[in-house]
Amino acid sequence: MFKLHTPGNKNLLSYLIISFLILILIYNNNLAKKTYKILSIDYNDRINNIYGFCRKESVGYLKYIKKKYNIKDNLKIINYHVHAPAAWSINNPQNKTIDNKFILLNYPEIFDIKFSNDNKGSWHRNQNIQYSKGINYIYFNLNKNNIKINGSVEIIKKSLNKEKIIHSFKINQIVINKQKIYESYLSNDLNSRWDPVYLRVKLTDKRNFKYINSISINLKNKFDINKFKIIDKFESCYYVSK
Amino acid sequence: MYQNEILLITCEVIFILLMSSVPVNLLSKSKYIVSNNLSLIDRLLINFIILSNILLLSSIFNIQTLFILLGYVILIFYIYIIKGSSIKKKNEINFSHLIIFFIIVLISIDLSYELFFGWDVKWHLYFKAFHFQQNQSFANYVNLPINDYPHFGGLLWSFFWKYPFNNYEYLGRISYVVIYIFSIFSITEILKIDFLKSTILSILLILITYEYDLLSGELDILVFSYLLIATKFINYFFEKKYKKNNNLLFFIILMIANILCWTKNEGLFFIIFLFISLILTNILEKKQIFFLIIGLFIIILFRYVSMEAIGIKHDPVHYDFDRTLNFNFNDFLYRTKLIFFYLLIYLIQNILYLIVLPILGYLIFKENKDKRVKLMTLFLIMHFIFIYFVYFFKALDIEIQIRNSMKGFLFCTLGFYIYALIIYMDKKITLINKN
Numbered sequence: 001m002f003k004l005h006t007p008g009n010k011n012l013l014s015y016l017i018i019s020f021l022i023l024i025l026i027y028n029n030n031l032a033k034k035t036y037k038i039l040s041i042d043y044n045d046r047i048n049n050i051y052g053f054c055r056k057e058s059v060g061y062l063k064y065i066k067k068k069y070n071i072k073d074n075l076k077i078i079n080y081h082v083h084a085p086a087a088w089s090i091n092n093p094q095n096k097t098i099d100n101k102f103i104l105l106n107y108p109e110i111f112d113i114k115f116s117n118d119n120k121g122s123w124h125r126n127q128n129i130q131y132s133k134g135i136n137y138i139y140f141n142l143n144k145n146n147i148k149i150n151g152s153v154e155i156i157k158k159s160l161n162k163e164k165i166i167h168s169f170k171i172n173q174i175v176i177n178k179q180k181i182y183e184s185y186l187s188n189d190l191n192s193r194w195d196p197v198y199l200r201v202k203l204t205d206k207r208n209f210k211y212i213n214s215i216s217i218n219l220k221n222k223f224d225i226n227k228f229k230i231i232d233k234f235e236s237c238y239y240v241s242k
Numbered sequence: 243m244y245q246n247e248i249l250l251i252t253c254e255v256i257f258i259l260l261m262s263s264v265p266v267n268l269l270s271k272s273k274y275i276v277s278n279n280l281s282l283i284d285r286l287l288i289n290f291i292i293l294s295n296i297l298l299l300s301s302i303f304n305i306q307t308l309f310i311l312l313g314y315v316i317l318i319f320y321i322y323i324i325k326g327s328s329i330k331k332k333n334e335i336n337f338s339h340l341i342i343f344f345i346i347v348l349i350s351i352d353l354s355y356e357l358f359f360g361w362d363v364k365w366h367l368y369f370k371a372f373h374f375q376q377n378q379s380f381a382n383y384v385n386l387p388i389n390d391y392p393h394f395g396g397l398l399w400s401f402f403w404k405y406p407f408n409n410y411e412y413l414g415r416i417s418y419v420v421i422y423i424f425s426i427f428s429i430t431e432i433l434k435i436d437f438l439k440s441t442i443l444s445i446l447l448i449l450i451t452y453e454y455d456l457l458s459g460e461l462d463i464l465v466f467s468y469l470l471i472a473t474k475f476i477n478y479f480f481e482k483k484y485k486k487n488n489n490l491l492f493f494i495i496l497m498i499a500n501i502l503c504w505t506k507n508e509g510l511f512f513i514i515f516l517f518i519s520l521i522l523t524n525i526l527e528k529k530q531i532f533f534l535i536i537g538l539f540i541i542i543l544f545r546y547v548s549m550e551a552i553g554i555k556h557d558p559v560h561y562d563f564d565r566t567l568n569f570n571f572n573d574f575l576y577r578t579k580l581i582f583f584y585l586l587i588y589l590i591q592n593i594l595y596l597i598v599l600p601i602l603g604y605l606i607f608k609e610n611k612d613k614r615v616k617l618m619t620l621f622l623i624m625h626f627i628f629i630y631f632v633y634f635f636k637a638l639d640i641e642i643q644i645r646n647s648m649k650g651f652l653f654c655t656l657g658f659y660i661y662a663l664i665i666y667m668d669k670k671i672t673l674i675n676k677n
Contacts (some may be wrong), residue, residue, distance in 0.1 A: 014438035018341060021445040022348070028449070031348055034355035038247050043410055057364075084364035093369050093385050095376060143469050159639065161576050194639050 123199035132219035134186040151203035284338030370396025394504035470657030482645035519620035602662035
């Protein structure tokens with residue numbers, strides 16, 4: 001059907017250059033190794049390797065739950081780590097969503113957020129906050145047993161280059177390393193993916209800053225696992241019902 | 243059940259190429275389109291553009307994709323089997339073209355290994371592909387997340403996901419690879435050099451531009467590719483051999499505009515900029531300008547009416563005008579500073595932009611009588627004004643928005659700026675040939 005024109009000697013140099021460039025393409029993208037992996041690792045295992053079984057988006061766990069419990073309708077998925085929604089892996093927008101059952105991914109047993117000093121007057125969090133409904137207590141991670149803290153802590157949310165103090169409280173006491181200082185605060189304002197949330201700490205004795213490694217806030221969890229019936233659990237991933 | 247995925251990938255590539263080989267028969271010399279010596283890649287691209295438009299229309303009018311497939315199978319069977327003997331003498335595929343096939347397979351292997359989706363893909367684009375893969379109607383499109391977003395990317399993905407194997411989702415994304423590779427090979431054909439030399443340039447461009455992120459299901463690669471193809475076909479207007487009153491060329495460009503209009507909202511703006519630039523270069527006759535404007539108007543109106551018909555309205559949440567317009571003069575400076583800072587950063591980060599923008603600058607100063615340079619200059623001005631306004635009026639934190647999207651945003655139009663490199667090389671080659 002096809003007449004194939006084979007290469008002649010006069011184009012040898014061009015062919016050599018093309019071959020060399022294709023080899024670079026193969027080398028740059030690790031294509032030899034990837035070919036081997038595609039041949040030796042099943043598609044579903046590759047998906048688990050990429051999205052994690054019970055980490056990151058936990059697509060492996062979601063698929064496992066759907067298959068094990070033969071779930072036809074859509075499940076609500078709550079992931080405590082900030083990732084794009086993983087609903088694509090099990091849900092179909094044309095189906096209805098089950099109201100009384102849902103999946104919790106990367107559920108934190110201890111819901112702590114750590115803030116570190118940027119040495120410019122602000123303390124920045126180590127992760128984004130989601131699904132909190134307020135504060136239980138705070139504690140200072142010190143590099144000595146105790147210090148006297150006299151000052152205030154402001155929790156600030158920055159949006160469109162504008163700062164807003166969402167909560168502030170005063171401390172005037174001797175604080176032991178990791179001592180819980182209860183500060184009851186109920187609000188969803190701490191939750192933020194896009195707008196930065198940070199602390200501004202003011203101390204009367206600024207020398208004390210050097211003794212504070214970080215400040216941690218223990219958050220109230222919007223979804224308390226103890227209030228649900230656990231249908232399935234794997235590490236920090238839960239399938240629960242109300 | 244164990245399946246040899248490399249074999250599946252190879253078969254999928256062959257299937258896509260076969261679907262792109264009709265209705266403008268790749269084996270016959272075309273005597274009726276644009277130029278007498280239309281290349282193999284041009285013909286494949288025209289076919290792909292036609293297929294893309296057929297898929298778009300069929301999705302909107304709820305025609306089952308199976309009928310489209312059957313139509314193509316009959317056409318392929320008729321052309322290659324029944325008419326095969328009469329066109330046997332014209333069946334000339336250069337050995338060198340197998341290089342393109344080989345590169346498509348290689349990139350597809352990378353795709354099948356990496357697999358991960360971009361953020362927007364997980365959020366809503368995957369659902370669009372899944373929707374059409376499940377034979378859902380356009381009317382049900384309202385149930386999808388971000389349903390006011392155009393659906394062509396998902397549609398193309400779903401078609402080649404479903405056919406021929408209806409297996410792994412990534413097989414559908416191989417169509418993105420095909421259009422990307424073809425668009426690059428196509429633009430280098432503008433140079434009057436033999437195929438092997440243009441292949442070297444094409445592979446170099448692929449080496450510079452390719453990274454897996456482009457194939458993560460995001461639509462930037464489609465805008466990049468179709469804009470590059472539009473540029474290639476617009477280049478025919480500047481060629482000496484160009485036949486005046488060639489309405490088919492306009493038709494091809496309008497079909498590309500239609501695809502871009504249904505791929506990404508930005509795509510529509512880019513094609514409008516390209517059309518305005520083309521009109522302002524004064525190479526078109528009044529009748530042709532009229533044809534172009536009316537065509538574009540119909541395309542935009544068709545999209546608006548189709549979406550209205552199924553009850554889709556643009557979600558005002560995306561615009562959030564209260565937050566967007568609520569800023570003082572300090573904000574103006576803050577936003578402007580951020581936009582220019584990150585624009586510079588992302589332009590520097592992209593090696594190809596680092597090459598093509600200085601070349602374009604050189605062409606603007608040294609070759610400003612060339613109408614192709616005028617076309618590029620006009621596009622450049624509109625494009626950068628557009629970038630500024632798009633980010634200036636973002637409702638959410640502007641810095642996060644820029645960091646999340648500017649890289650992809652700039653990549654979309656990179657294809658067009660490659661044209662500057664091609665013009666420059668074309669001039670140098672002409673000069674060498676004269677001497």
